[in-house]
Amino acid sequence: MAGTVERKLSELGVSLPTPATPVANYIPFVRVGALLFVSGQICLDASGKPVAKGKLGAGVSPDEGQKAARACAINVLAQVKAAVGDLDRVTRVVRLGGFINSDPAFLEGPKVMNGASDLMVAVFGDKGRHARTTVGVAVLPGDAAVEVDGIFEIA
Amino acid sequence: MAGTVERKLSELGVSLPTPATPVANYIPFVRVGALLFVSGQICLDASGKPVAKGKLGAGVSPDEGQKAARACAINVLAQVKAAVGDLDRVTRVVRLGGFINSDPAFLEGPKVMNGASDLMVAVFGDKGRHARTTVGVAVLPGDAAVEVDGIFEIA
Amino acid sequence: MAGTVERKLSELGVSLPTPATPVANYIPFVRVGALLFVSGQICLDASGKPVAKGKLGAGVSPDEGQKAARACAINVLAQVKAAVGDLDRVTRVVRLGGFINSDPAFLEGPKVMNGASDLMVAVFGDKGRHARTTVGVAVLPGDAAVEVDGIFEIA
Numbered sequence: 001m002a003g004t005v006e007r008k009l010s011e012l013g014v015s016l017p018t019p020a021t022p023v024a025n026y027i028p029f030v031r032v033g034a035l036l037f038v039s040g041q042i043c044l045d046a047s048g049k050p051v052a053k054g055k056l057g058a059g060v061s062p063d064e065g066q067k068a069a070r071a072c073a074i075n076v077l078a079q080v081k082a083a084v085g086d087l088d089r090v091t092r093v094v095r096l097g098g099f100i101n102s103d104p105a106f107l108e109g110p111k112v113m114n115g116a117s118d119l120m121v122a123v124f125g126d127k128g129r130h131a132r133t134t135v136g137v138a139v140l141p142g143d144a145a146v147e148v149d150g151i152f153e154i155a
Numbered sequence: 156m157a158g159t160v161e162r163k164l165s166e167l168g169v170s171l172p173t174p175a176t177p178v179a180n181y182i183p184f185v186r187v188g189a190l191l192f193v194s195g196q197i198c199l200d201a202s203g204k205p206v207a208k209g210k211l212g213a214g215v216s217p218d219e220g221q222k223a224a225r226a227c228a229i230n231v232l233a234q235v236k237a238a239v240g241d242l243d244r245v246t247r248v249v250r251l252g253g254f255i256n257s258d259p260a261f262l263e264g265p266k267v268m269n270g271a272s273d274l275m276v277a278v279f280g281d282k283g284r285h286a287r288t289t290v291g292v293a294v295l296p297g298d299a300a301v302e303v304d305g306i307f308e309i310a
Numbered sequence: 311m312a313g314t315v316e317r318k319l320s321e322l323g324v325s326l327p328t329p330a331t332p333v334a335n336y337i338p339f340v341r342v343g344a345l346l347f348v349s350g351q352i353c354l355d356a357s358g359k360p361v362a363k364g365k366l367g368a369g370v371s372p373d374e375g376q377k378a379a380r381a382c383a384i385n386v387l388a389q390v391k392a393a394v395g396d397l398d399r400v401t402r403v404v405r406l407g408g409f410i411n412s413d414p415a416f417l418e419g420p421k422v423m424n425g426a427s428d429l430m431v432a433v434f435g436d437k438g439r440h441a442r443t444t445v446g447v448a449v450l451p452g453d454a455a456v457e458v459d460g461i462f463e464i465a
Contacts, residue, residue: 024424025431026442030404032463033344034188037405040443055414094185095192099445102293104210110296114179121180132181133195133304135254136294138412139446141420149443153187189343249340250347257448259365265451269334276335287336288350288459290409291449308342 003088008123009077017046019078028079034091036083036152040099041075042144043068052145056136057106060145065100069115072148076116077123084154092153093120093130099147102136109134116148158243163278164232172201174233183234189246191238191307195254196230197299198223207300211291212261215300220255224270227303231271232278239309247308248275248285254302257291264289271303313398318433319387327356329388339393344401346393346462350409351385352454353378362455366446367416370455375410379425382458386426387433394464402463403430403440409457412446419444426458 002010009016019028022039029038043051052068054060060068073096081087098113100106113134120128130150140147157165164171174183177194184193198206207223209215215223228251236242253268255261268289275283285305295302312320319326329338332349339348353361362378364370370378383406391397408423410416423444430438440460450457 022420022442024420025427025439026406026423027439028441030402030439030441032402032404037441037461039405039441040445092185092187094187095194096181097443099443104293104448106294107296107298109294110177110179117180129180129182129185131183131185131192131194131304132177133252133254133302134296135195135292135302137445138259138293138414138448139416139419141417141444143417147443147445149441151192247340247342249342250349251336259448261449262451262453264449265332265334272335284335284337284340286338286340286347286349286459287332288407288409288457289451290350290447290457293414293448306347 003086005087005123012122014074016078016081019082029083031083034153036154038076038079038150040147040149041072042141043071043146045071050144053143054145055101055103056112056145057103062108062111065112065145066115068146069113069148070119072146073116073119076148076150080152089155090152091155093124093128094151094153095131097149098132098134099137099140101140101145106136109136158241160242160278167277169229171233171236174237184238186238189308191309193231193234193305195302195304196227197296198226198301200226205299208298209300210256210258211267211300212258217263217266220267220300221270223301224268225274227301228271228274231303231305235307244310245307246282246310248279248283249306249308250286252304253287253289254292254295256295256300261291264291313396315397315433322432324384326388326391329392338389341393344463346464348386348389348460350457350459351382352451353381353456355381360454363453364455365411365413366422366455367413372418372421375422375455376425378456379423380429382456383426383429386458386460390462399465400462401465403434403438404461404463405441407459408442408444409447409450411450411455416446419446
């Protein structure tokens with residue numbers, strides 16, 4: 001039986017992908033005490049293809065960027081579920097880090113990152129309101145348009 | 156009655172601004188246990204205008220950047236005060252993240268970021284000494300010259 | 311007598327340098343509870359010279375970048391040792407942040423960052439598996455090719 005949070009995801013038409021397992025000596029999450037640290041997730045869709053590739057302000061539109069940030073957030077949630085089994089065990093989305101693959105003249109990073117923030121609140125309600133840092137970076141792995149990492153509090 | 160830390164701010168001629176509230180689904184801070192996570196703050200002055208706009212190494216001087224980093228730190232402290240009521244409850248400035256809006260050839264990010272670090276120690280004394288990571292990013296929200304986020308330990 | 315982790319470092323031919331002390335109001339590490347936050351370390355070798363300077367994708371090769379990331383990881387470990395005395399007290403490498411000084415077209419950041427991740431696992435075994443976020447930044451302090459920061463769990 002799906003918990004409250006996963007029913008909410010379902011209502012939003014979001015199915016969590018099988019989370020990506022890095023082919024490397026790092027892993028997708030580490031829990032220490034009540035804190036779960038989730039590795040940076042790029043904007044791959046459920047089939048593993050990038051939702052948007054390239055730079056905001058140079059080929060990728062803010063709207064596409066927002067969808068990319070939402071895809072990152074979905075991948076972050078897939079890792080949280082893999083870590084704790086049931087998303088209802090999340091007592092707080094603590095912090096999201098938003099990295100926007102940006103042309104040096106692109107100023108709308110926060111708008112792009114709202115694609116991730118909005119999903120957290122749509123899914124978790126007030127527990128989904130988080131601290132956030134958004135910056136425009138020179139480039140991201142595989143030329144992904146957006147990368148998001150997270151810290152969660154777990155019951 | 157102002158506490159010790161706020162008297163120190165006063166002596167330094169710093170008045171904390173009314174902290175910015177994001178118009179979005181993220182919030183300026185989240186506390187979990189003894190840790191307070193503060194969202195990235197850009198270099199706005201008390202009237203909400205950027206202290207410095209543009210890139211270090213391409214229009215913004217290191218001295219202007221240092222003032223911008225100090226303004227970010229003031230905004231971070233305004234959020235800490237909003238979160239815990241009295242800055243004397245801070246037992247440690249744990250970590251600052253410094254993001255410098257940089258021309259790819261600008262190498263003096265740490266010098267710029269000292270504008271934030273120096274304020275923390277001026278205000279908190281030894282409790283203000285913090286871990287820090289400074290990087291030069293491609294661009295920042297609204298073309299702010301500097302963005303700073305923080306983690307604080309609260310009694 | 312060296313502990314298990316330091317014997318492992320020795321076997322790998324790694325001797326920890328005297329850790330760099332910042333000439334500033336920030337410090338190399340702060341511990342709060344079980345968490346140790348280590349400041350961003352650039353890719354200096356034991357003599358204090360950069361292992362690689364400049365940008366990946368514009369002068370620095372992925373192989374050189376990987377060596378630079380390894381050097382950063384060694385410097386992070388030197389700080390952990392300075393903080394806790396014995397690396398055997400590390401119960402978990404929680405998270406590494408990897409900042410790659412990148413040409414905007416360089417897509418292989420994760421490969422570069424493996425130089426740091428691989429060392430952690432070589433030294434700590436399964437306790438060395440960590441969460442990780444890797445991004446390509448515009449520039450780094452002193453034009454270092456790589457900067458790495460970390461969070462460790464301490465017994």
